[in-house]
Amino acid sequence: MKLAQFVKFREEKFGGVLFETRSEKVFTLSATGAAVVREIAAGAADEAQVTARLKTRYSDASASLETDVREFLSSLKTQGLLVE
Amino acid sequence: MPLPPEAPASASSGLSAPLYVAWQLTNECNLACLHCIEESGPGKAFKDELSDEHAFAVLRQIVSAQVPYLCFSGGEPLAHPNFWELAEHAVSNGIGLKIESNGHLLDREACRRLAAIGVQAVQVSLDGAGPESYGRLRVRGRWESALAGILNLREACVPVEINFSPTRFNAHEIASAVDLACELGAVGFYTGRILRAGNAQKSWDLLAPSEQQYAAYFNILREKTEQHKGRMRVCFHEMGLTEELKYRLKSPAALFIILPNGKVKLINALPFVCGDLRTQTFPEVWRAFQSGWTRPEVARFVADLEKDPALISRIHQWVELN
Numbered sequence: 001m002k003l004a005q006f007v008k009f010r011e012e013k014f015g016g017v018l019f020e021t022r023s024e025k026v027f028t029l030s031a032t033g034a035a036v037v038r039e040i041a042a043g044a045a046d047e048a049q050v051t052a053r054l055k056t057r058y059s060d061a062s063a064s065l066e067t068d069v070r071e072f073l074s075s076l077k078t079q080g081l082l083v084e
Numbered sequence: 085m086p087l088p089p090e091a092p093a094s095a096s097s098g099l100s101a102p103l104y105v106a107w108q109l110t111n112e113c114n115l116a117c118l119h120c121i122e123e124s125g126p127g128k129a130f131k132d133e134l135s136d137e138h139a140f141a142v143l144r145q146i147v148s149a150q151v152p153y154l155c156f157s158g159g160e161p162l163a164h165p166n167f168w169e170l171a172e173h174a175v176s177n178g179i180g181l182k183i184e185s186n187g188h189l190l191d192r193e194a195c196r197r198l199a200a201i202g203v204q205a206v207q208v209s210l211d212g213a214g215p216e217s218y219g220r221l222r223v224r225g226r227w228e229s230a231l232a233g234i235l236n237l238r239e240a241c242v243p244v245e246i247n248f249s250p251t252r253f254n255a256h257e258i259a260s261a262v263d264l265a266c267e268l269g270a271v272g273f274y275t276g277r278i279l280r281a282g283n284a285q286k287s288w289d290l291l292a293p294s295e296q297q298y299a300a301y302f303n304i305l306r307e308k309t310e311q312h313k314g315r316m317r318v319c320f321h322e323m324g325l326t327e328e329l330k331y332r333l334k335s336p337a338a339l340f341i342i343l344p345n346g347k348v349k350l351i352n353a354l355p356f357v358c359g360d361l362r363t364q365t366f367p368e369v370w371r372a373f374q375s376g377w378t379r380p381e382v383a384r385f386v387a388d389l390e391k392d393p394a395l396i397s398r399i400h401q402w403v404e405l406n
Contacts, residue, residue: 006180006204008152008153008178009152010100010101010103010150010152012098012099012100013098017099019103019104019153021180021182021204022204022271022272022317023317024104024153026103026338
């Protein structure tokens with residue numbers, strides 16, 4: 001799992017942005033969304049790794065984290081921003 | 085944690101830096117096109133273009149600011165003496181790089197080098213469905229040379245985009261031109277309205293399509309967008325200049341235009357300069373850019389332009405906002 005070829009990620013004070021540079025579409029991310037994308041950019045290979053890293057980083061053992069990550073990654077894939 | 089709706093490309097407020105930098109590396113060009121708003125041409129390099137040292141200093145700041153996307157244009161960017169080193173440095177530091185070229189310097193070796201560097205795309209101007217209208221517009225240009233450049237890019241597997249500038253004498257060729265771009269394997273086709281500035285101002289009566297021509301032109305582009313969907317993106321900008329500028333006043337694009345001498349403009353179609361990267365840092369100019377769009381003289385110029393479109397001819401009479 002990785003960001004699509006033409007997608008660039010930059011962290012911002014409010015969270016981050018994903019810029020699909022071919023279509024020049026910009027997607028803003030909340031701080032939580034940016035945390036997920038940061039893990040992907042850092043090499044997390046799949047949903048389980050992203051979730052595990054976030055649980056460790058934020059000491060969050062809640063089940064909702066897994067659901068949120070799954071939904072978010074699915075949304076990124078639907079938008080063509082994330083590829084396997 | 086749903087992905088928020090797509091933000092407009094104009095969402096510059098709140099960002100730490102531009103998302104897109106369009107850098108006119110030089111005003112030198114091997115062609116002297118009738119419609120060129122930059123008045124580029126042979127011997128037309130600015131006297132005060134950035135030195136090697138300044139150019140690399142600017143690029144290092146672009147890298148440091150994590151600008152994700154950069155475009156080298158001109159003039160003809162491949163005519164810049166440091167083009168290759170700048171391109172290699174940008175891409176090796178993770179920046180998506182696009183080149184806007186007339187295609188004439190894109191021989192096989194150049195295209196292999198662009199592929200090796202990993203440029204994201206090269207946009208080549210190919211206005212017309214054949215050599216006649218192309219030659220009328222692109223003074224000193226040869227259709228065959230532009231075409232050869234495109235084929236060399238394809239052979240080297242560099243993604244190609246086509247740019248088409250509509251005029252009174254080539255607008256009717258748009259359907260064939262779009263189809264040709266797709267046959268050539270282009271991934272994108274870009275067009276819009278020409279501006280009455282620079283060289284175009286001198287030849288406006290010869291160049292400017294009528295509103296009827298524009299209407300037919302954009303109708304065909306809408307059809308072609310559907311026809312080529314999934315194979316080639318057809319992107320066209322139908323909005324008139326004043327509508328575009330009024331929109332930008334409300335929502336400035338996170339886009340820097342860097343001139344060959346390091347000055348930064350708010351937008352190419354306005355005369356306002358918000359900084360100078362020879363003497364100011366990138367973050368300083370970014371802050372000046374954001375505040376520049378709120379300046380009353382900018383809004384006033386746009387309002388005046390709506391009443392008198394000929395004011396667009398002043399875009400090279402730079403007005404420093406600092």
